[in-house]
Amino acid sequence: MSVQTWTFIIVGLTFALYIGIAIWSRAGSTSEFYVAGGGVHPVANGMATAADWMSAASFISMAGLISFMGYDGAVFLMGWTGGYVLLALLLAPYLRKFGKFTVPDFIGDRYYSNVARTVAVICAIIVSFTYVAGQMRGVGVVFSRFLEVDINTGVYIGMAIVFFYAVLGGMKGITYTQVAQYCVLIFAYMVPAFFISLAMTGNVIPQLGLIGDVTGGSGMALLDKLDQLHTELGFAEYTTGTKTMADVFAITFALMVGTAGLPHVIVRFFTVPKVKDARISAGWALVFIAILYTTAPAIAAFARTNLINTVSNEQYAAMPEWFKKWEETGLITFSDKNEDGVIQYVADKEKNELKIDADIMVLANPEIANLPNWVIALVAAGGLAAALSTAAGLLLVISTAISRDLIKMQIKPDITEKGELMWARIGAVFAVMVAGYFGINPPGFVAAVVALAFGLAAASFFPAIVLGVFDKRMNREGAISGMVIGISLMLWYMLKFKFGIFDGGKDAVAALQPDWWFGISPEGFGTVAMAVNLIIAFIVSRLTAPPPQEVMDIVEDIRVPRGAGSAHVH
Numbered sequence: 127m128s129v130q131t132w133t134f135i136i137v138g139l140t141f142a143l144y145i146g147i148a149i150w151s152r153a154g155s156t157s158e159f160y161v162a163g164g165g166v167h168p169v170a171n172g173m174a175t176a177a178d179w180m181s182a183a184s185f186i187s188m189a190g191l192i193s194f195m196g197y198d199g200a201v202f203l204m205g206w207t208g209g210y211v212l213l214a215l216l217l218a219p220y221l222r223k224f225g226k227f228t229v230p231d232f233i234g235d236r237y238y239s240n241v242a243r244t245v246a247v248i249c250a251i252i253v254s255f256t257y258v259a260g261q262m263r264g265v266g267v268v269f270s271r272f273l274e275v276d277i278n279t280g281v282y283i284g285m286a287i288v289f290f291y292a293v294l295g296g297m298k299g300i301t302y303t304q305v306a307q308y309c310v311l312i313f314a315y316m317v318p319a320f321f322i323s324l325a326m327t328g329n330v331i332p333q334l335g336l337i338g339d340v341t342g343g344s345g346m347a348l349l350d351k352l353d354q355l356h357t358e359l360g361f362a363e364y365t366t367g368t369k370t371m372a373d374v375f376a377i378t379f380a381l382m383v384g385t386a387g388l389p390h391v392i393v394r395f396f397t398v399p400k401v402k403d404a405r406i407s408a409g410w411a412l413v414f415i416a417i418l419y420t421t422a423p424a425i426a427a428f429a430r431t432n433l434i435n436t437v438s439n440e441q442y443a444a445m446p447e448w449f450k451k452w453e454e455t456g457l458i459t460f461s462d463k464n465e466d467g468v469i470q471y472v473a474d475k476e477k478n479e480l481k482i483d484a485d486i487m488v489l490a491n492p493e494i495a496n497l498p499n500w501v502i503a504l505v506a507a508g509g510l511a512a513a514l515s516t517a518a519g520l521l522l523v524i525s526t527a528i529s530r531d532l533i534k535m536q537i538k539p540d541i542t543e544k545g546e547l548m549w550a551r552i553g554a555v556f557a558v559m560v561a562g563y564f565g566i567n568p569p570g571f572v573a574a575v576v577a578l579a580f581g582l583a584a585a586s587f588f589p590a591i592v593l594g595v596f597d598k599r600m601n602r603e604g605a606i607s608g609m610v611i612g613i614s615l616m617l618w619y620m621l622k623f624k625f626g627i628f629d630g631g632k633d634a635v636a637a638l639q640p641d642w643w644f645g646i647s648p649e650g651f652g653t654v655a656m657a658v659n660l661i662i663a664f665i666v667s668r669l670t671a672p673p674p675q676e677v678m679d680i681v682e683d684i685r686v687p688r689g690a691g692s693a694h695v696h
Contacts, residue, residue, distance in 0.1 A: 181576060379650075
């Protein structure tokens with residue numbers, strides 16, 4: 127059977143599974159819609175958290191980024207993994223014990239202020255929409271290639287599926303759908319890795335294949351071979367970094383603390399019965415995440431080696447079918463500058479004739495390696511599972527921010543549970559529409575957009591949450607001023623240096639690089655904005671009145687290591 131037929135079968139079966147789970151587990155109350163009734167088993171929650179956490183950026187883009195960036199791509203591995211550990215150990219148990227469903231809910235109550243709550247809602251929506259833009263683009267990329275439909279049509283199909291199980295099932299539907307999506311995405315990621323590792327290095331375990339020798343009897347290590355291919359084409363050595371240490375530190379730290387401020391991941395710790403279960407599910411999630419994250423560098427190296435061997439100095443007319451198919455999506459472009467019919471893939475921009483989008487590397491990898499058609503289709507289903515699972519979690523954050531943090535907590539406190547549930551679903555519909563718009567008009571490739579979302583989360587939420595838990599003296603004035611200045615600074619830097627908004631548009635971005643503050647890229651600037659937020663919040667809180675005694679008592683109480691019961695909607 128063809129790749130397209132296999133894709134229709136496998137993607138169709140997985141979509142039917144997701145919709146079936148959504149119908150089976152549809153939410154009947156706000157507690158089920160927001161936190162799945164607080165009764166999810168820790169192992170199931172660990173799986174759902176891993177799927178929520180491992181978005182299209184992890185599945186589709188991360189290995190692609192490492193493929194092209196080499197050593198420098200390690201910042202994404204270190205930052206995202208370290209950030210999850212930080213979240214699980216430093217914040218999740220305390221937030222779970224505080225008993226609030228959302229980050230704006232925590233900030234509103236901890237800082238005894240609806241202004242603080244509103245600022246947090248705005249920040250949550252900005253972060254979530256920036257993040258979800260990457261997911262919807264990932265959905266469009268997968269559909270456009272494997273179902274051979276227009277990218278926009280692919281986004282519409284993805285919107286329809288997410289709309290169905292997010293709006294109908296709420297957190298309850300999303301949780302059990304994400305368990306299924308984790309199983310699909312990890313199977314889809316690992317099967318091609320096993321095949322390719324065995325073919326290239328003779329070792330079926332990708333992590334060992336990465337540090338092993340290539341097959342063929344040359345005795346050459348895979349990474350040495352890749353370094354040789356890179357230098358022959360004028361690229362920097364694959365295993366050598368080109369980023370400054372300051373930028374590496376800033377990006378890694380921004381991704382770490384951004385993770386700890388991501389509202390769609392934090393809310394997962396409210397779906398288990400007790401604080402102890404939150405810790406256990408965090409541990410399980412780390413195990414499930416590690417399976418993919420330790421495999422990504424190997425897939426990146428395999429894909430890069432195969433790509434260079436396939437396209438460099440080869441006749442364009444002799445390119446295999448996969449190359450022509452990806453050309454149709456516009457994610458690979460060949461322009462024959464010297465009109466000799468041979469692909470010149472080199473570092474020199476004046477001579478280079480091939481442009482490759484980093485987002486295709488994982489998806490095209492099985493095709494480049496000539497794997498069976500069912501494996502290629504399986505990767506498509508995995509990419510969709512990764513994108514849709516995270517998109518659903520983010521959309522729920524947006525709908526909850528509207529229904530609970532704005533409508534119930536501020537505008538209409540006496541709203542009935544049925545009315546609140548209706549507003550939650552209306553919020554989800556609104557969020558799906560906006561997410562679809564970003565998917566059709568993407569601001570950049572998946573991982574770059576997602577990295578910016580982490581910077582925004584770091585600049586806005588992280589100081590307010592950490593100081594809210596560990597500094598009794600932190601008050602509303604400090605938290606509000608810190609969040610407003612932190613996210614404003616990050617947005618300004620991002621728009622200026624990533625999108626060239628103030629300097630002539632995207633074409634001006636490359637010229638702006640020498641003007642980066644402290645040599646730090648937009649992806650790493652969340653670290654600087656977070657530090658500014660922290661300093662301002664601390665200073666302002668010391669110059670203004672302390673919080674009420676009952677708030678300080680609550681802060682003291684959540685740090686006492688005692689068990690807690692189920693979270694309740696108040």
